[in-house]
Amino acid sequence: MEKVNIERMPKWLIYVLLTLLISVLTWILGIYAEELEIVNIALIYLFPVLLSAVYGGLFPALFAAGVGVLALDFFFIAPQLSFTVSDLRYLISFGVYLSVAGLTASLADRLKRQAQQARQREAHTASLYAFSRQIGEVSDVSSLLDGVTKQLTQTIGAETSVYLPDSSGTLRRVHASSPDTSRDDERVREEEVLVRMVYEEGQQVGRGSQTLRELPGRYMPLRTEERTYGVLVLRVPADQRNTGNWLTEEQQLLLEALCGLAAAAIARFTLAEEAKLAHLTAESERLRAAILDSVSHELRTPLAAVIGSATGLIENDELFSKEDRMELLETIRSGSMRMNRLVQNLLGMVRLESGMLQLRREWCDIQDLLGVSLAQIQDIRGHRKLRVNLPDELPMVRGDEVLLEQMIDNILGNAIKYSPDGSVIDIEAKVSEDTLVLSIADEGSGLTAGEEQRVFEKFYRSDSTLHVSGTGLGLAICKGIADLHGGEIAIASRTDGKQGAIVWVRLPLPEMPEKRSGQDGE
Amino acid sequence: MGNEAHAGARILIVDDEPQIRKLLKVTLAAHGYVVQEADTGEEGIRQASIFHPDLIVLDLGLPDLTGMEVLMRIRDWSGIPVLVLTAKDREADKITALDAGADDYITKPFGMGELVARIRVALRHSAKSTDEPIIRSGSLTIDLAQRIVELNEERIKLTPTEYDLLKALAAHAGKVVTQRQLLQQVWGNQHDEGDSHYLRIYIGHLRKKLEEDPSQPRFIITEPGVGYRFLTQE
Numbered sequence: 001m002e003k004v005n006i007e008r009m010p011k012w013l014i015y016v017l018l019t020l021l022i023s024v025l026t027w028i029l030g031i032y033a034e035e036l037e038i039v040n041i042a043l044i045y046l047f048p049v050l051l052s053a054v055y056g057g058l059f060p061a062l063f064a065a066g067v068g069v070l071a072l073d074f075f076f077i078a079p080q081l082s083f084t085v086s087d088l089r090y091l092i093s094f095g096v097y098l099s100v101a102g103l104t105a106s107l108a109d110r111l112k113r114q115a116q117q118a119r120q121r122e123a124h125t126a127s128l129y130a131f132s133r134q135i136g137e138v139s140d141v142s143s144l145l146d147g148v149t150k151q152l153t154q155t156i157g158a159e160t161s162v163y164l165p166d167s168s169g170t171l172r173r174v175h176a177s178s179p180d181t182s183r184d185d186e187r188v189r190e191e192e193v194l195v196r197m198v199y200e201e202g203q204q205v206g207r208g209s210q211t212l213r214e215l216p217g218r219y220m221p222l223r224t225e226e227r228t229y230g231v232l233v234l235r236v237p238a239d240q241r242n243t244g245n246w247l248t249e250e251q252q253l254l255l256e257a258l259c260g261l262a263a264a265a266i267a268r269f270t271l272a273e274e275a276k277l278a279h280l281t282a283e284s285e286r287l288r289a290a291i292l293d294s295v296s297h298e299l300r301t302p303l304a305a306v307i308g309s310a311t312g313l314i315e316n317d318e319l320f321s322k323e324d325r326m327e328l329l330e331t332i333r334s335g336s337m338r339m340n341r342l343v344q345n346l347l348g349m350v351r352l353e354s355g356m357l358q359l360r361r362e363w364c365d366i367q368d369l370l371g372v373s374l375a376q377i378q379d380i381r382g383h384r385k386l387r388v389n390l391p392d393e394l395p396m397v398r399g400d401e402v403l404l405e406q407m408i409d410n411i412l413g414n415a416i417k418y419s420p421d422g423s424v425i426d427i428e429a430k431v432s433e434d435t436l437v438l439s440i441a442d443e444g445s446g447l448t449a450g451e452e453q454r455v456f457e458k459f460y461r462s463d464s465t466l467h468v469s470g471t472g473l474g475l476a477i478c479k480g481i482a483d484l485h486g487g488e489i490a491i492a493s494r495t496d497g498k499q500g501a502i503v504w505v506r507l508p509l510p511e512m513p514e515k516r517s518g519q520d521g522e
Numbered sequence: 523m524g525n526e527a528h529a530g531a532r533i534l535i536v537d538d539e540p541q542i543r544k545l546l547k548v549t550l551a552a553h554g555y556v557v558q559e560a561d562t563g564e565e566g567i568r569q570a571s572i573f574h575p576d577l578i579v580l581d582l583g584l585p586d587l588t589g590m591e592v593l594m595r596i597r598d599w600s601g602i603p604v605l606v607l608t609a610k611d612r613e614a615d616k617i618t619a620l621d622a623g624a625d626d627y628i629t630k631p632f633g634m635g636e637l638v639a640r641i642r643v644a645l646r647h648s649a650k651s652t653d654e655p656i657i658r659s660g661s662l663t664i665d666l667a668q669r670i671v672e673l674n675e676e677r678i679k680l681t682p683t684e685y686d687l688l689k690a691l692a693a694h695a696g697k698v699v700t701q702r703q704l705l706q707q708v709w710g711n712q713h714d715e716g717d718s719h720y721l722r723i724y725i726g727h728l729r730k731k732l733e734e735d736p737s738q739p740r741f742i743i744t745e746p747g748v749g750y751r752f753l754t755q756e
Contacts, residue, residue, distance in 0.1 A: 340631055360613075360747070363719040365726060368744050371737050388737045396722060402613050402747040512719075 014056045018064050021048050026071045033076060041076050042097055045069075049101040053108035061105030068101070069094050117250075124254045127155060131258065135265040144269070145175040148232070148262045153177050156251055158237055162222075163195045164230040164266075171195055171231065194219050195231045202228045207236055208247050218247075220255065222263040229266040232259055290459035294471045298342045301469070302335035309335075338469065345473040348406065349458065352480035359484050360400045366429055366438060366507075367394055369401060373408040380413070382421040389428045397436055397507045399485045404507075407481040407489075410474040411440050411503050417468055418444035419500065434509050435487075441502040446493035455491060482507070531645055532556045534575035536566030536592065537607065538585050542630075546579060549634050550641075563587030570596050577644055580624075581607045582615050590618060597623040603644040607632075613747035620700045620748070627698065627748075643696030657692045660755035662732065662741060664692050678731050683708060687724050688732075691742060691752035700749040725750065 025048065029041055045068035053061035070083070073094070078086050085091060131151050138144045141164070149160040161176040171192070194212075198205055198219040205211045206218040218234040234255070247255065309328040313320070320328065351357050367390055374386065397404075415425045423443035430437055445464060447455070454460050456479040459472040475491070482489040487507040494500045533555045535546050540561075547557045558573045560566040563584045570578060578596065582589030593604055603625040608615050616627045625644045628637055655667040663672045669685060671678045680688065690707040691699055704721060705713040725744075729736040743751050 336631070363722055365722045367726070367737055368722065369746060371739050372744050372746055374738050375743065388735075390737065396719065400747070401744075405746040 014052070014060050015063055018048060018052055018056070018060060019067060021051075022064065022067050022071055026075055030075060038076060042072055042093060045072055045097070046101060046104070050104055050108065053105035054112060057112070058105055058109040061109065062102060065098055065101030065105065069097060072097075120250055124155070124250055127151060128254065128257055128261070132261050135261060138265070141266060141269050142175070144262065144265050148258060149175060149177040151258060152234065152255070155254055156234065156247065158218075159235045161233050161235075162230060163199070163233070165199070171199055174230075191217075191233060195233065198231045199228055206234075208252065218255075220259045222259055222266060224260075224263050224267045226267075229263050229270065232262070287458065290472075294459050294461075294473075295342070295346070298469065298471050299339060302338040305335040306332050306339075342471055345471055345477060348477050349473050349480070352477060352484070357484070359403070361398050362401060363396045364399050364401050364404055365394070365396050366404075366436060369405045369408055370427065370429075370438075372405050373412050376409055377412050377416060381416055384416060384419065384421060385424045387424055387426050389426070391430060394429055395431060395436065395509050395512065397485070398510050399507070403481045403484065407478045407505065408438075410478050411505070414474055414503075415440050415442035415444070415501075417470065418442060418465060420444070423500075431509065432506075435506045436509050438505045438507070439502055441494055441496075441498075441500060443498060443500040446499055446501050447491065449493075452490070452492055456489070478505075530554065530556060531576040532558065532573065533641070534558050534560060534566065534569050534573055534578045536560045536563065536569075536578060536584070536589075537581035538562065538583075539581070542581070542607075546637075549638075553638055555641075563589070563592040566592050567595050570600065570602065575602060576648070577641060578602055578604045579607065579641075580604055582612070582619060583609070590615075590622065593619060593622055593624055601648075603648045605637075605640055605644055616748050617700055617702070620698065621702055625697060639696075647694070647697065657695060657754075659692070659695065659741060659753065664688065673732060680728070680731065683724055684728050684731070687721075688728055688752075691750055695752045695754045698745050698749050698751045702749075704749065 022045075025044065029036065029044065033041070048064040048068060049061050052064045073083055073085060073090075074081065077090050131147060134147050135144050138147060145162050149162065152158065152160045159177050161173055163171045164174045166172050194205065194215070198221050202221045202223050203211070204218070204220050206215040207213055208218055216236050218236070220232040220234070221228045222230040222232055309331045313325065313328055317325075370388065370390075374388075412425070412427075419425065419442040425443075426439075426441040428439045428441075448462060448464055451462055455462065456475050457472075458476040460476075461470060461472045475489075479489050482505055485507055487505060489503065489505050491501055491503045494502050533550055535543055535550075535557060537543050537546070537559075538561050543559050543561070547559060550557050558569055558575065560569045563586045566578070566580065566584075567587075569575075580589050580592060584592065587595075589606060593606070596602065596604065604623070606616070606619045606624045606627045607630055608619070608627055609630055619627060625647070626640050628640055655665065657664040657666065661674045663670075665671075666689065671680055671685065671688065686708045687704065690704055701718055701721060705717055708721075708724075709717060725742060726736070729739050729742060732741050733739045740755065741753060743753055745751055
């Protein structure tokens with residue numbers, strides 16, 4: 001605090017204080033003059049010099065030395081109360097005194113300035129360090145630019161704005177430290193031209209740089225070694241328009257360092273963005289290939305059967321026996337049904353993924369929905385035995401009946417598709433804590449290890465079951481539906497000694513509404 | 523076959539797809555119905571008043587008017603049974619149409635047998651002038667006059683709510699009844715959304731008392747997202 005006070009004092013006050021100090025000192029020394037040697041008194045007069053050198057600087061120290069010598073001569077050197085010196089040897093003492101005072105003062109002054117510079121450098125380093133740590137943490141360009149401009153406003157005190165190229169390469173002002181109200185068109189255009197120039201050439205221009213020094217601003221390219229990512233504009237504050245040396249050397253360095261850091265961070269974001277895009281493109285490419293593959297196969301096979309059978313019937317009606325005709329018609333029907341399933345699955349997937357699906361939340365009785373599904377699969381179950389094991393009172397879940405039924409349909413359909421005719425399919429439901437667990441186990445070939453997650457991916461077909469027709473969408477849809485209901489779905493090979501796969505669906509059980517009184521009685 | 527009973531019944535098809543119209547026309551004509559076609563909603567409404575159909579098959583996805591508008595404008599002046607055709611994933615449309623007075627729905631793509639069965643049920647209901655006092659479905663008998671329900675000649679004890687629910691379903695045998703219609707008929711006007719929970723519980727109770735295997739019901743089947751249907755067995 002004291003230091004700050006002294007530094008902020010007006011210059012004349014320092015000299016007044018020094019004069020006062022020396023007067024008091026002289027008065028005290030006058031009292032003890034009898035006991036003190038003249039040499040000691042001279043040494044004591046060095047105190048104000050040291051003090052003023054440390055706190056006041058070179059000139060106050062020299063002033064203190066001068067006043068000290070005069071006081072010493074006037075009050076203590078014979079003849080006292082006169083500037084005359086009787087013993088000329090004292091002149092040598094004065095010379096030594098003044099040299100010591102001068103040297104000390106200039107040394108102290110230099111030390112002080114060095115300390116000040118060190119402090120400033122430390123502050124800049126600290127702020128750079130804090131800033132570099134901060135941009136390590138930010139995750140988007142906007143908050144990064146926010147940090148940069150804030151930092152610059154704090155350390156340099158100038159308004160900043162940042163220009164970045166948009167997707168078409170046009171430079172746009174994406175960030176400003178303060179909303180600008182006083183921007184007229186001409187200045188905006190001038191700024192844009194300069195920004196474009198700096199962006200293209202990668203060299204800084206404006207006040208304090210090598211080029212166009214008369215501009216009222218400073219244009220810094222945000223560049224790494226490879227390329228320029230944008231331009232940062234510092235506007236010289238109005239009250240400093242006429243000062244030649246606008247930024248100190250330290251501030252210059254800081255500004256350049258900040259721009260470098262910001263450029264590196266933007267480069268990092270840009271590269272991450274590009275990598276993500278490349279990944280997405282590859283992923284959607286993979287998906288597109290899978291869709292095309294699956295759809296073309298799943299659509300063409302039944303279409304071939306339908307078209308073939310129908311044209312056969314139309315063109316050569318008389319060739320076929322009644323049984324042949326029925327068989328061809330049956331082929332047409334099953335082929336169309338297969339296409340219908342594909343279309344439904346595709347539409348279901350699109351609906352689930354589009355996010356436009358409005359989930360209805362009604363009370364759903366799983367036993368009831370299971371009944372609907374069991375009726376649905378009558379045609380395809382063949383001679384498989386379906387064993388249903390449900391507790392007497394199964395609590396209801398909240399959800400969309402149609403979607404839940406579709407999910408059960410798909411799981412049951414899979415169980416039938418992948419298990420041999422005549423085998424047993426076990427369907428079980430139970431309550432476990434606050435979830436309802438539905439499990440469906442078949443006696444098919446089970447899963448290959450490592451497939452437990454992959455089978456829920458869109459269009460994934462296990463290599464071991466390629467002989468069974470399918471799109472690889474069924475389980476993906478089931479997972480989508482389970483997720484929508486806040487539930488889970490899992491699949492694994494059976495571990496109860498039998499071969500086959502088992503699917504679990506867990507659905508959260510909400511609290512039951514209070515039963516209304518006086519409703520009905522047994 | 524019961525179609526002799528309605529032979530000559532007049533059916534109006536309102537659909538913008540020529541292929542579907544052709545399919546319906548050929549099949550329904552083969553079943554002995556007299557068929558008239560309309561390819562727009564306006565034309566459908568016009569035909570409904572000049573052709574005097576006994577039943578209308580109405581596609582809900584029409585190009586000019588929505589199927590719902592056609593249905594409401596016909597319902598303004600006529601109680602002709604209307605069977606709506608919808609896409610599979612439009613449950614909300616089905617319910618809206620049923621609650622607005624459609625008699626039943628059928629989802630595209632449909633089997634012809636299913637469609638003809640629905641048409642027959644709808645025609646039978648509209649032809650019936652008074653409620654028959656006794657409803658039979660296979661081994662199940664419901665005597666509406668005496669409030670007696672018998673399964674395999676054995677009397678089944680039902681609570682008043684269960685009986686009302688069964689009666690509401692059986693009175694529309696073969697036709698879908700929406701959850702809202704059931705709540706309205708059994709609980710009256712004081713029902714609210716949360717009551718669908720009780721509806722399901724009572725359906726569960728009824729199935730336990732009537733069905734051999736409640737997981738694979740024969741009498742009361744669920745139309746997910748829409749409602750229930752009481753099946754009559756010949």
